[in-house]
Amino acid sequence: MDTKPPVSRAILVGVQLPGVDDAAHVASIEELGRLVKTLGYEVVGTLSQRREALEGATVLGKGRLHDLAALTGGTGVVGTMATAPKSKARERFDEDAAGPAALPVEPDPDAPPKADVVIVDHEISPSQARNLERATGAEVLDRTGVIVEIFHRHARSREAKLQVEMARLQYVVPRLRESSTGGGRQRGVGAGESNIDLDRRKVRDRRAELKAQLDEIQRDDDQRRSARGDQLRVALVGYTNAGKSSLMRALTGSEVLVADQLFATLDTTVRALRPETLPRVLVSDTVGFIKKLPHDLVASFRSTLAEALDASLLLYVVDASDSTHEAQLEVTRSVLHEIGADAVPSLLLLNKMDRVDEASRALLAARHPEAVFLSAASADDVAALRGTIIAFFESAMVEDRLTLPYAKQGLLGTVYENARVLSEEFDADGRILHVRGLPGGIARLRKVLSAS
Numbered sequence: 001m002d003t004k005p006p007v008s009r010a011i012l013v014g015v016q017l018p019g020v021d022d023a024a025h026v027a028s029i030e031e032l033g034r035l036v037k038t039l040g041y042e043v044v045g046t047l048s049q050r051r052e053a054l055e056g057a058t059v060l061g062k063g064r065l066h067d068l069a070a071l072t073g074g075t076g077v078v079g080t081m082a083t084a085p086k087s088k089a090r091e092r093f094d095e096d097a098a099g100p101a102a103l104p105v106e107p108d109p110d111a112p113p114k115a116d117v118v119i120v121d122h123e124i125s126p127s128q129a130r131n132l133e134r135a136t137g138a139e140v141l142d143r144t145g146v147i148v149e150i151f152h153r154h155a156r157s158r159e160a161k162l163q164v165e166m167a168r169l170q171y172v173v174p175r176l177r178e179s180s181t182g183g184g185r186q187r188g189v190g191a192g193e194s195n196i197d198l199d200r201r202k203v204r205d206r207r208a209e210l211k212a213q214l215d216e217i218q219r220d221d222d223q224r225r226s227a228r229g230d231q232l233r234v235a236l237v238g239y240t241n242a243g244k245s246s247l248m249r250a251l252t253g254s255e256v257l258v259a260d261q262l263f264a265t266l267d268t269t270v271r272a273l274r275p276e277t278l279p280r281v282l283v284s285d286t287v288g289f290i291k292k293l294p295h296d297l298v299a300s301f302r303s304t305l306a307e308a309l310d311a312s313l314l315l316y317v318v319d320a321s322d323s324t325h326e327a328q329l330e331v332t333r334s335v336l337h338e339i340g341a342d343a344v345p346s347l348l349l350l351n352k353m354d355r356v357d358e359a360s361r362a363l364l365a366a367r368h369p370e371a372v373f374l375s376a377a378s379a380d381d382v383a384a385l386r387g388t389i390i391a392f393f394e395s396a397m398v399e400d401r402l403t404l405p406y407a408k409q410g411l412l413g414t415v416y417e418n419a420r421v422l423s424e425e426f427d428a429d430g431r432i433l434h435v436r437g438l439p440g441g442i443a444r445l446r447k448v449l450s451a452s
């Protein structure tokens with residue numbers, strides 16, 4: 001058995017499909033590289049091919065498959081699992097890369113040539129993965145697998161852990177079944193079938209168990225959310241690494257994790273805007289989105305999405321210094337559209353403006369005249385954003401009068417939490433409160449006060 005090097009060396013594989021331009025293709029592979037580095041792998045090369053579709057048995061054409069196998073030390077042929085010696089692989093790689101017909105292969109010149117993981121920038125089928133494993137002798141992962149793995153490593157709360165386990169079961173299991181090398185699980189012939197059946201039953205049972213636990217947590221969540229009722233709520237949403245948690249820290253003084261890596265945040269955090277306002281404004285930090293986010297994973301992050309749906313205002317955070325920010329914004333918009341959160345009023349925040357030059361700033365201003373330009377690192381910008389958030393709620397607020405019967409003075413605190421009390425008077429029925437708040441919040445208070 002091979003002794004595994006401490007850091008896995010990865011080759012990224014991208015297929016440029018019709019309709020995907022060069023810039024988008026390159027950006028997608030670059031992003032995959034960042035995902036892969038988040039997992040702690042070293043990226044030692046990239047290999048791309050233009051193809052009509054992804055349907056082939058090996059994703060790549062014959063020639064490119066050989067090129068790939070040369071980088072991993074595999075045979076380049078699906079029919080065998082034999083592994084070519086390293087030195088030969090190096091030779092072949094040198095010849096191919098130099099050949100005039102070769103499409104660009106971009107290995108890092110300083111890195112060792114042999115890679116032990118192949119990562120495909122698309123969702124591929126379990127049998128495509130198996131064929132690629134056979135031809136390359138390397139472990140094969142796809143974009144979805146990488147994202148699921150990152151979620152697995154970054155999950156902290158019990159809920160996130162359960163949700164990730166659910167998504168992993170959905171993703172990993174069909175691959176375990178069909179892959180002969182995947183995850184290093186090799187099974188003896190004969191025992192295989194019954195093992196698979198056993199595994200399937202175990203998976204089914206485990207999923208039912210997970211679902212029950214998640215349902216319970218989510219019931220508590222829903223209760224907490226409805227207890228927060230019509231409080232003023234803002235949610236930070238956007239592409240991964242856009243700066244949502246940085247803004248959360250700056251707006252609320254909370255110690256949420258900020259990190260230059262993808263999917264640093266998987267849990268929703270809710271904190272009050274600081275300095276505190278009356279009534280309080282609650283801010284939620286949420287999990288980031290990404291291109292081709294696996295559907296199971298989107299669905300499983302229900303609490304984040306519920307935060308977005310329940311907010312009165314969504315702050316779409318965009319990393320304006322990223323060359324693909326328009327496409328990133330599009331991804332965010334489409335995920336939120338899918339869950340129906342696009343009806344929630346929103347504000348576009350173009351973040352990391354400290355990294356954007358004057359010319360690009362002018363272009364951004366022309367394209368997004370309604371956007372707020374800021375840097376999470378600037379105290380002035382954050383103070384201005386706080387003012388904008390407060391102004392949003394102020395303009396939606398109305399004034400009204402509520403009567404708090406003498407028998408219900410215990411509810412006075414609830415009124416103060418959910419509305420701004422402008423003045424108090426007393427008459428024969430009780431305490432008359434002149435309040436200002438969101439129409440929904442006031443209607444709910446009125447109901448609470450009049451309930452017997």
Ligand SMILES: Nc1nc2c(ncn2[C@@H]2O[C@H](COP(=O)(O)OP(=O)(O)OP(=O)(O)O)[C@@H](O)[C@H]2O)c(=O)[nH]1
Nearest residue numbers: 240241242243244245246259260263264265288376
């Ligand atoms: N230069 C600059 N860097 C920023 C700014 N805002 C955030 N960053 C950096 O960008 C990286 C990502 O920031 P986070 O706040 O963790 O981003 P996020 O949107 O919460 O990311 P995920 O939780 O991974 O989805 C960190 O290294 C931050 O320090 C900014 O305005 N300017």
Ligand SMILES: [Mg+2]
Nearest residue numbers: 244245264265
């Ligand atoms: Mg974050």
